[in-house]
Amino acid sequence: MAAKRKRHKPEFKAQVALEAYKGNKTINQLASEHEVAAVQVSRWKRQLLQGVPEVFGRTKPEVDPDALTAPLYQEIGRLKMELDWLKKKSLAMSIDDKRRCIEPDHPEMSVQRQCELIGLNRSSWYYQASPAQESAVNLNLMRLIDKQYTRTPFYGSRKITAWLNAQGYPVNRKRIQRLMRLMGIQAVGPKPGTSLRNKEHKIYPYLLNGVDIVRPNQVWNTDITYCPMPQGFMYLVAIIDWYIRYVVSWELSNTLDADFCIHALNCALERGEPDIFNTDQGCQFTSYDFLAPLQERKIRISMDGKGRALDNIFVERLWRSVKYEWLYTHEFQTVPELFTGLDEYFEFYNTERLHQSLNYKTPQAIHFA
Template identity: 30%
Template sequence: MQKIPKAEYTAEFKEQAVKRVKEGRSVATVSKEMGLVEQTLRNWVKAFDAGTLNAAGAPKVTAEAMELSRLRAENVRLKREVEIPKKSDGVLRQGCAVKYAWIKARRDQFALNELCRVLQVSVSGYRAWKRGGRTARQGLTDAQLLALVQSIHAELKGAYGSPRMVRELRARGFSVSKTRLERLMREHGIRGRHKRRYKATTDSSHSRPVADNRLARDFTPSAPNQVWTSDITYLWTDEGWLYLAIVLDLFNREVVGWSLKPRLTTDLVTDALTMAWFRRRPSPGFIHHSDRGSQYASYAFQEKLTRYGMLCSMSRQGNCWDNAPTESWFNSFKHERVFGERFRTRDAMKATVFEYIEVFYNRRRLHSTLGYTSPVQYLKHWRTTQSPENPVA
């Protein structure tokens, strides 16, 4: 019997997870955000402190960098009481219901009693609001609703237009009509970031073998781990390019693997695939779809597909629509986090990619294809509905 290796994560994933701890978040909070076992993250933090976290060949963590991380964490802790009222200024004057919603959105960052104390509300009142008490049922005035929408719009970095915003509000306990919300957003110029047209970047000018299009634009598998799609995109920083490869499970549109590197090499796509396989450990025989790029046609990547028992599928030449869900993901990521922003360092871009994928997109972002639930929520609900006769994939 083949021995199953221990779970593995890319160096980028480990570094960014540890960075969130060093910035002042607890290990328990970050573990929950990332879907990690707490002890795993504690081991990464210890390895970081010892200077042994990075993969071979990566730059070592210096004593200066370690001290800077500790100072930043202490700075975050000391400034909490100052920063929380400052960020909420003007918004949290609108009433308890708005304050409770603001607290709920930040429960993974701060202790409940601390949030309630700073915002001058009671813990019991917050808990009653979460249970659907009188405060939650009370209607908001236009001014209160506008303040809440502005707060959520800033919190989510302008990612939501009115369809997702109305569902976000309802999920937070506020019954709001779509017509009223659209009017307020229109009158005050609040809108989601606009998407841009797709631009092809694939280099398929190579002599390596290519696979048939097994997927044939069937983007609706009936269970997880039946079809994964992959692609690469380019991200610019003042320090130069970064290249992001992702692996998407079409069933719940979750990014199950990703890799971010300064060079467009084969290990970019093999690392993303390795993360995905160790996370899901799928049974052999399912489809992996990509474009005809040289990285995906390389011997190293094809050998890894064979080792994992995956069936290779590739888009037709020059046809981006054969991999439309992955292209759509890149489009969403860029218009929600990248376009209009300046990234002075590669580290800044790495932090943005990590936060978007692991904290926001997979676990929080409402996906229209999934009935306005997040990918993780959708998969969790699907698993709870499976009977013994229909085992979970």
């Protein structure tokens, strides 16, 4: 007999979706902490983003002020109790020490809340000697795929599979195809119908044939890459100036939706405007909400055609620098650590790192010349 499907309350879904939207944890971490499937967390976050405009379009209901004060006083009392509990604990502890601080029989605080306050993943408290091996194996494979793909972005699933087999990992191509789709990567070069585009979105023509890129703010380009972490992964989007390699803006997300790409674009447009904005045909970049700010400013939109292997060469070089000079040499344990580390690297990349293609000058020196 098939197992009965578990039903989650709307309040629970909203809580998980809000945590996913904040982006402070990977989807895998949230799925483990709340004991749900990772695909459900991604779906709830997407539903939250789609439903927000409808919520703010409704008329505001009348609210009894007295009905608001009672929960407020209850919340103050709860926060005071949690603060008293925290004062008895030391946050500068190892994971084992933090595990011992958890009180499963506490009369007023759940294990989940105690773990949040002390900075311990709930899955770490429940951890036994033999954790699930499949997810750990897949995460390790994804790290290996990412490193090899960064070295050889022209490798597709067949060559990646053959390379992993040669390294002692007996995996089949179907598994590698699934992991590469999850990572949002595919081989650079001509390929039959593998672009992750939305057929309902409008595709703009490619405008850079025969165009000489000779000055800053002439052409901007954007792309997304995968960032491995000990417990899952994040996605990184960046917008760069083609001529001077200047990183205009960047953003992190735990899902491959368009929202974080739109945020990065709006931040970039606050600093300047290009003549042409070039993207690939990915569904994030062809969505109406992403293209609207460009259309409002009369910025010409260019999209790579199929088989244009060199269009993203400058962004691919940026990803190679980010990963080999920073991500692969640091062990970022949490999303806030990763965000701070990337912020530090991009500041270095723009203002201090010398570029041979720029006659050993920095992008910022040319950008503000």
